[in-house]
Amino acid sequence: MLIAEDEADVVRRIFSLTMEGYTSTEITRLFNETGVKTPIEFIIEKGKTSRVPKGEQFLWGNSTICQILRNEIYIGNIVQKKYTKDFVGGKNHLNPREDWLITYNHHEPIIDKEVFDKVQEGRGIKRKPPYNPTHPLIGKAVCGCCKKNLRYRRGLNPYFSCHYRYSNAMENCVDN
Structure with a gap:
Protein backbone atom coordinates (compact mmCIF):
# COMPACT_ATOMS: atom_id res chain seq x y z
CA MET A 1 0.00 0.00 0.00
CA LEU A 2 1.27 3.42 -0.93
CA ILE A 3 0.60 6.51 1.17
CA ALA A 4 -1.14 9.39 -0.60
CA GLU A 5 0.44 12.31 1.27
CA ASP A 6 -2.40 14.78 0.69
CA GLU A 7 -4.91 12.33 2.17
CA ALA A 8 -2.50 11.27 4.93
CA ASP A 9 -2.15 14.91 6.02
CA VAL A 10 -5.92 15.11 6.58
CA VAL A 11 -5.85 11.86 8.62
CA ARG A 12 -2.91 13.13 10.70
CA ARG A 13 -4.78 16.38 11.32
CA ILE A 14 -7.88 14.48 12.49
CA PHE A 15 -5.83 12.50 15.01
CA SER A 16 -3.93 15.62 16.09
CA LEU A 17 -7.13 17.58 16.70
CA THR A 18 -8.60 14.64 18.63
CA MET A 19 -5.49 14.51 20.82
CA GLU A 20 -5.95 18.25 21.47
CA GLY A 21 -9.45 17.52 22.79
CA TYR A 22 -11.64 18.31 19.78
CA THR A 23 -14.79 16.20 19.40
CA SER A 24 -15.82 14.65 16.07
CA THR A 25 -18.54 17.32 15.76
CA GLU A 26 -16.03 20.14 16.28
CA ILE A 27 -13.63 18.62 13.74
CA THR A 28 -16.49 18.21 11.26
CA ARG A 29 -17.53 21.84 11.64
CA LEU A 30 -13.91 23.05 11.36
CA PHE A 31 -13.29 21.01 8.20
CA ASN A 32 -16.54 22.16 6.58
CA GLU A 33 -15.84 25.82 7.43
CA THR A 34 -12.26 25.71 6.13
CA GLY A 35 -13.05 23.65 3.01
CA VAL A 36 -10.93 20.58 3.75
CA LYS A 37 -11.47 18.00 1.00
CA THR A 38 -13.68 15.07 1.91
CA PRO A 39 -12.60 11.48 1.16
CA ILE A 40 -14.96 11.30 -1.84
CA GLU A 41 -13.40 14.45 -3.31
CA PHE A 42 -9.97 12.78 -3.24
CA ILE A 43 -11.46 9.77 -5.05
CA ILE A 44 -13.13 12.00 -7.67
CA GLU A 45 -9.86 13.91 -8.16
CA LYS A 46 -8.12 10.63 -9.01
CA GLY A 47 -10.83 9.80 -11.57
CA LYS A 48 -12.08 6.70 -9.75
CA THR A 49 -15.71 7.87 -9.53
CA SER A 50 -17.93 10.60 -10.90
CA ARG A 51 -20.34 11.24 -8.04
CA VAL A 52 -21.97 14.61 -7.56
CA PRO A 53 -22.92 16.15 -4.19
CA LYS A 54 -26.54 16.08 -3.07
CA GLY A 55 -26.33 19.78 -2.15
CA GLU A 56 -23.91 22.33 -3.56
CA GLN A 57 -20.85 20.60 -2.09
CA PHE A 58 -19.66 17.48 -0.32
CA LEU A 59 -19.58 17.93 3.46
CA TRP A 60 -17.76 16.14 6.23
CA GLY A 61 -19.93 14.16 8.64
CA ASN A 62 -19.32 13.05 12.22
CA SER A 63 -19.52 9.38 11.23
CA THR A 64 -16.70 9.82 8.69
CA ILE A 65 -14.44 11.31 11.36
CA CYS A 66 -15.32 8.47 13.76
CA GLN A 67 -14.64 5.81 11.10
CA ILE A 68 -11.21 7.32 10.43
CA LEU A 69 -10.40 7.41 14.15
CA ARG A 70 -11.29 3.70 14.53
CA ASN A 71 -9.59 2.41 11.37
CA GLU A 72 -6.48 0.33 12.12
CA ILE A 73 -5.21 0.71 8.55
CA TYR A 74 -3.63 4.01 9.64
CA ILE A 75 -1.29 2.18 12.07
CA GLY A 76 -0.20 -0.34 9.42
CA ASN A 77 -2.69 -3.15 10.12
CA ILE A 78 -5.10 -4.83 7.72
CA VAL A 79 -8.36 -6.05 9.28
CA GLN A 80 -10.43 -8.67 7.46
CA LYS A 81 -13.54 -10.68 8.33
CA LYS A 82 -14.78 -7.83 10.50
CA TYR A 83 -18.33 -8.15 9.18
CA THR A 84 -20.54 -10.96 7.89
CA LYS A 85 -23.80 -10.89 5.95
CA ASP A 86 -26.79 -13.15 6.50
CA PHE A 87 -27.28 -13.40 2.74
CA VAL A 88 -26.17 -11.65 -0.45
CA GLY A 89 -27.45 -8.08 -0.30
CA GLY A 90 -28.26 -8.39 3.42
CA LYS A 91 -27.09 -6.20 6.27
CA ASN A 92 -23.54 -6.37 7.61
CA HIS A 93 -23.16 -7.66 11.17
CA LEU A 94 -20.05 -6.90 13.23
CA ASN A 95 -18.20 -10.08 14.25
CA PRO A 96 -16.57 -10.40 17.68
CA ARG A 97 -13.02 -8.99 17.64
CA GLU A 98 -11.52 -12.43 18.31
CA ASP A 99 -12.95 -13.63 14.97
CA TRP A 100 -11.31 -10.84 12.97
CA LEU A 101 -8.31 -11.66 10.78
CA ILE A 102 -5.72 -8.97 11.53
CA THR A 103 -2.40 -8.70 9.69
CA TYR A 104 -0.14 -6.57 11.89
CA ASN A 105 2.56 -4.26 10.46
CA HIS A 106 1.39 -4.96 6.90
CA HIS A 107 2.45 -1.55 5.57
CA GLU A 108 4.01 1.74 6.64
CA PRO A 109 1.83 3.44 9.26
CA ILE A 110 0.53 7.00 8.98
CA ILE A 111 -0.22 7.32 12.71
CA ASP A 112 1.93 6.14 15.63
CA LYS A 113 0.41 3.22 17.52
CA GLU A 114 0.72 5.12 20.80
CA VAL A 115 -1.33 8.03 19.39
CA PHE A 116 -3.92 5.61 17.96
CA ASP A 117 -4.24 3.76 21.29
CA LYS A 118 -4.53 7.04 23.22
CA VAL A 119 -7.34 8.17 20.89
CA GLN A 120 -9.14 4.82 21.32
CA GLU A 121 -9.10 5.25 25.11
CA GLY A 122 -11.07 8.46 24.73
CA ARG A 123 -13.61 6.98 22.31
CA GLY A 124 -16.94 5.78 23.66
CA ILE A 125 -18.35 2.32 23.16
CA LYS A 126 -20.39 2.17 19.98
CA ARG A 127 -24.07 2.12 20.81
Missing part, protein backbone atom coordinates in the same frame (compact mmCIF):
# COMPACT_ATOMS: atom_id res chain seq x y z
CA LYS A 128 -26.62 0.16 18.86
CA PRO A 129 -28.72 2.64 16.87
CA PRO A 130 -32.34 2.94 18.00
CA TYR A 131 -35.01 1.25 15.94
CA ASN A 132 -36.54 3.78 13.54
CA PRO A 133 -39.89 2.97 11.98
CA THR A 134 -40.01 3.75 8.30
CA HIS A 135 -41.74 6.87 7.13
CA PRO A 136 -42.81 7.44 3.52
CA LEU A 137 -40.86 10.72 3.31
CA ILE A 138 -37.50 9.32 4.48
CA GLY A 139 -34.99 9.96 1.69
CA LYS A 140 -37.33 12.42 -0.03
CA ALA A 141 -37.56 15.36 2.38
CA VAL A 142 -34.51 17.65 2.05
CA CYS A 143 -33.28 20.70 3.96
CA GLY A 144 -34.10 23.98 2.26
CA CYS A 145 -30.66 25.37 3.15
CA CYS A 146 -28.03 22.67 2.55
CA LYS A 147 -30.12 20.28 0.37
CA LYS A 148 -29.18 17.24 2.51
CA ASN A 149 -31.74 14.59 3.44
CA LEU A 150 -33.68 15.37 6.60
CA ARG A 151 -33.56 12.82 9.40
CA TYR A 152 -36.71 11.43 10.96
CA ARG A 153 -36.91 11.77 14.74
CA ARG A 154 -39.22 9.48 16.70
CA GLY A 155 -40.94 10.35 19.91
CA LEU A 156 -44.25 11.60 21.22
CA ASN A 157 -44.29 14.18 18.41
CA PRO A 158 -42.17 12.77 15.54
CA TYR A 159 -40.49 15.32 13.27
CA PHE A 160 -37.86 15.79 10.55
CA SER A 161 -34.67 17.77 11.23
CA CYS A 162 -31.44 18.64 9.46
CA HIS A 163 -28.60 16.64 10.98
CA TYR A 164 -25.98 18.79 9.24
CA ARG A 165 -26.99 22.00 11.02
CA TYR A 166 -24.38 21.15 13.68
CA SER A 167 -21.52 20.53 11.28
CA ASN A 168 -21.86 22.89 8.34
CA ALA A 169 -21.11 26.60 8.24
CA MET A 170 -24.63 27.60 7.15
CA GLU A 171 -26.44 29.54 9.88
CA ASN A 172 -29.85 29.16 8.15
CA CYS A 173 -29.77 25.37 8.50
CA VAL A 174 -32.16 24.84 11.43
CA ASP A 175 -34.75 22.39 12.75
CA ASN A 176 -37.76 21.98 10.51
